[in-house]
Amino acid sequence: MVKSLVYILIFPGLLFLSASGMILEYVDRKLYAKFQNRVGPPWFQPFADFIKLLAKEDIVPEEAEKKMFKSLPFFALAATVTSFIYIPIWGTNALFSFNGDVIVVLYLLSIPTLTFFLAGYSSQSLFSLVGAVRTLTQFFAYEVPLFLAILSAALLAGTWSISEMCVFYNQHHWYWLFNLLGFGVSIIALLGKLEKVPFDIPEAETEVVGGTFTEYSGRLLAFFRLTIDIEVVVCAALLAAVFLPFGMDLNPAIGFVLFILKVLSIVALLSLARSVFARLRIDQMVNFSWKYIAPLSFLQLIINIIAQGIIR
Numbered sequence: 001m002v003k004s005l006v007y008i009l010i011f012p013g014l015l016f017l018s019a020s021g022m023i024l025e026y027v028d029r030k031l032y033a034k035f036q037n038r039v040g041p042p043w044f045q046p047f048a049d050f051i052k053l054l055a056k057e058d059i060v061p062e063e064a065e066k067k068m069f070k071s072l073p074f075f076a077l078a079a080t081v082t083s084f085i086y087i088p089i090w091g092t093n094a095l096f097s098f099n100g101d102v103i104v105v106l107y108l109l110s111i112p113t114l115t116f117f118l119a120g121y122s123s124q125s126l127f128s129l130v131g132a133v134r135t136l137t138q139f140f141a142y143e144v145p146l147f148l149a150i151l152s153a154a155l156l157a158g159t160w161s162i163s164e165m166c167v168f169y170n171q172h173h174w175y176w177l178f179n180l181l182g183f184g185v186s187i188i189a190l191l192g193k194l195e196k197v198p199f200d201i202p203e204a205e206t207e208v209v210g211g212t213f214t215e216y217s218g219r220l221l222a223f224f225r226l227t228i229d230i231e232v233v234v235c236a237a238l239l240a241a242v243f244l245p246f247g248m249d250l251n252p253a254i255g256f257v258l259f260i261l262k263v264l265s266i267v268a269l270l271s272l273a274r275s276v277f278a279r280l281r282i283d284q285m286v287n288f289s290w291k292y293i294a295p296l297s298f299l300q301l302i303i304n305i306i307a308q309g310i311i312r
Helices: 002-009 014-035 045-055 066-084 101-123 126-157 162-171 175-193 218-243 252-276 282-311
Strands: none
Touching (some): 014 252, 045 218, 126 175, 162 175, 162 218, 175 252, 218 252
């Protein structure tokens, strides 16, 4: 019982994820600034912003659904932290693993986006409602390609367990090359899931102030921001485990270092994409998802079905 609480609350749970999320936020912002020939923030900026928000007052709009408005940040945070315990980080086995955990992780990672929508809806603010609608519209655009890309890798491995996928791809070192197309699709879809440029449409400050979180402040906004930072860590870790599984069968210390390097590489790719592309309109985002990345994810599925037939 005590050991499980340590795993959940300290390492690799809430405390580790919170620190990692803020560090990755700094890395992302620093790289983004360098790509744009700017200096960027100091290393402590994400921590300072979080502490500042914790010290501020929570203001709840009069017309808001108050219980829902206050509880949603904690639902989002809990779902994101829980999903991490099923992802291998220092070897081929996660802390908790079972056949089907990849479905559970994808489900849990969908919950924060749905809470963002409900947060905007419960605020009863015009800007929040517009941001909430954009969040849900975007959700239906990127989620299918992301699911197909990740489940295609699971199909080739012949398992629905992330840990067993890592074992399979470490035993068959070159099979992960079949999933390169799915990795590219996942990176693009991840930009939408994390609402980063060019898919930062729900929180476009120049259009809808702060989007879904316009009416949030103080500790409630701090926990939403923390959830987004942790979501970056979890999503990058998921992609690293599924598409870049090499080296996970070595000793735990080397495996953990490789895990960190893989996560940093994925964050660097996201930062590069942010600096290259401009924001799209919501209709452009939906059209792009269904016209291009959805067919590519179906192509990845077909490739893996054929590869599985040839290999086995």
